[in-house]
Amino acid sequence: MSSQPPDAAAQLPEHPDWLWRNPDPKPSYDVVIVGGGGHGLSTAYYLAREHGLRNVAVLERGWLAGGNMARNTTIIRSNYLCEASAAIYEHALGLWEQWPQELDYDFLFSQRGVLNLAHTLQDVREGVRRVNANRLGGVDAEWLEPDQVKEFCPIVDVSPDVRHPVLGATLQRRGGIAKHDHVAWALARQADAMGVDLIQGCEVTGFVRDGAGAVVGVETTRGRIAAGRVGLAAAGHTSVLADLLGLRLPLQSHPLQALVSELLEPVHPCVVMSNHVHVYVSQAHKGELVMGAGVDSYNGYGQRGSIHLIEHQMAAALELFPIFAQAHVLRTWGGIVDVTPDASPIIGPTPVEGLYLNCGWGTGGFKATPASGRVYAHTIATGSPHPLAAPFGLDRFTTGALVDEHGAAAVAH
Amino acid sequence: MLLIRCPWCGERDEVEFRYGGQANVAYPADPEALTDAEWAEYLFVRDNPKGAFAERWVHTAGCRRWFSVVRDTVSYRMTATTATTATTATTPEAAQ
């Protein structure tokens, strides 16, 4: 395959096909990562870069980063409440700040600020508590009164006579958005350059186990591949893979939707989220409003969701931003997210020797991409959890040491 | 949006219902005897199949009764509905 684009295309941004090779799978690798989303790619990048493991393959059943990585609303923030989560997401945010230079690729990381609105006294208390907890933990956070919200994001309706008045907001100025596809391509290019094989159109359909039950390889639609270690990074499909091993996990897969409007003038200066009326909105670099809300209540793998959730989030958005009353929806889509009982991820070894787990990021894992890959690579390479990953082990559901972001109520993306 | 058939009220829009997760999860017969791992399984672990799934719904905006259905988690089509309030009920196998 040619490594250079033809002349006519030279003026355009590089097409992803030329950013990495498309090799056939080798019979054997030191590490096989299942799932070529952001987390799988980030893991492979750090395995090669920080642990010198270059005989590594990422197996992707579809096309590279075509799962949730391509479907999310790209909100990045680290203002979580629980110490363990704030620590890992803040680690991620620090890496986001250095990645454009490190990966040598512009993925339009824009620290335009994330507002989390409060609409009830309970929201206000929760918000102020989270700001205080964040500041104690070294995470930047501010509390804004309604007039300050208006100043920061002039298009928000902060009048007191609407159904859900804005009583204030938390602000994380370092939060923002990034161009998700470009993040994946940047990682793929660097991992590929270090020798990692990125193999698309290669679905894992089974596991190879030795006499003692350890996982020593995978069966795929492109044949059997031996592996020293296997790391799952399959997001919503993790249960399907674990079922093949008889490994039962505390995961439920749900459809989660997003939508974009037609292109609009740049009017929306930051990310606005509201748990209470349940919508989050930002304006993409090109001008579309990017909007999301909650998961469908039921389990599903159908990659489409219920229209009533869209109606609900549009109603919420219009209440907050009357200016968008005439905007048209251009397209909606769905992804499949894996949700845990405490709304926190699961990272670490499993009871099956040779098998590692990184899943349960649910509705909010894009922002974690750099840290997720880094701590997972450490865990796989050394065989023991990275300190930032240690609280997120599978055993927490047995010990009861949950990282309960659900209970802490700072759960939206 | 799902069209769900309540065994008592007939077909109604999804917004009238609430989801109750996997059907047939029985409360432990002898709770005192459970190990931590067994408690974890009971509290936190549910089936999550890609395909037929026996699950519960409650008609919150209607008769407020619970029932079980078998739904395909890919096509979202419901193939069997059982009027039940207990944990005996439909299994995916029964619907095939």
Ligand SMILES: Cc1cc2nc3c(=O)[nH]c(=O)nc-3n(C[C@H](O)[C@H](O)[C@H](O)COP(=O)(O)OP(=O)(O)OC[C@H]3O[C@@H](n4cnc5c(N)ncnc54)[C@H](O)[C@@H]3O)c2cc1C
């Ligand atoms: C609508 C929506 C909005 C979201 N908004 C945000 C947000 O604003 N901020 C945020 O932080 N997060 C958000 N998320 C969550 C975020 O997208 C996910 O948490 C994150 O992408 C999960 O990690 P990943 O990128 O590796 O997953 P994915 O990109 O889904 O990667 C998993 C990959 O595994 C592959 N795979 C599965 N099974 C197999 C198999 N058997 N063999 C080979 N490959 C397999 C899949 O094809 C897929 O490409 C959102 C998600 C959705 C759906």
Ligand SMILES: [Zn+2]
């Ligand atoms: Zn009814």
